[in-house]
Amino acid sequence: GDSVTQTEGLVTLTEGLPVMLNCTYQSTYSPFLFWYVQHLNEAPKLLLKSFTDNKRPEHQGFHATLHKSSSSFHLQKSSAQLSDSALYYCALSGLNSGGSNYKLTFGKGTLLTVTP
């Protein structure tokens, strides 16, 4: 079955340093990959979704590249801000769902803390 692995449970960075949160996946088919962000006391919210045409999605300074060869969709940002402190979930939607939202498979999440 589908699975998503986020190796870091907790990442602490100083403001201004680059961010990279790891995400690897296993899927029988070619899935869509997503990053969701959940700020304290807020709902999880979609940050990025992979494209079918290998374009790199970007939002709020974050970007991620889908590498099918390594089954990865790492989240990156060139310079961390204090407001980036949040819980980040990687998720996939497998082709057996028609690439739809029918069933998202989530990783355990990475808590990013950005300090001054």
Next chain:
Amino acid sequence: GPKVLQIPSHQIIDMGQMVTLNCDPVSNHLYFYWYKQILGQQMEFLVNFYNGKVMEKSKLFKDQFSVERPDGSYFTLKIQPTALEDSAVYFCASSLDRNTEVFFGKGTRLTVV
């Protein structure tokens, strides 16, 4: 932006009792979902619902679970009877279409004692 509302944020229930978790999805959305997150674990898909019917459910969606959205009102998850292992945060979500952005609620923390 669009919001999915879940009320209450925390519910405590005695084992064996019935509980209904309420979700007010985004008003024009047509697809509805429930996810379960046990403390320290990932969010896991429970069920999706469209046009008054369950489209797909996971193994976590036990026989004691049911969902409905009567008359376009709240989308509900009912557990009857509850068990200790049902303690978790339950996230409701909705989307306009099967391929459009899914909006999540903040979750209801259910504690079964």
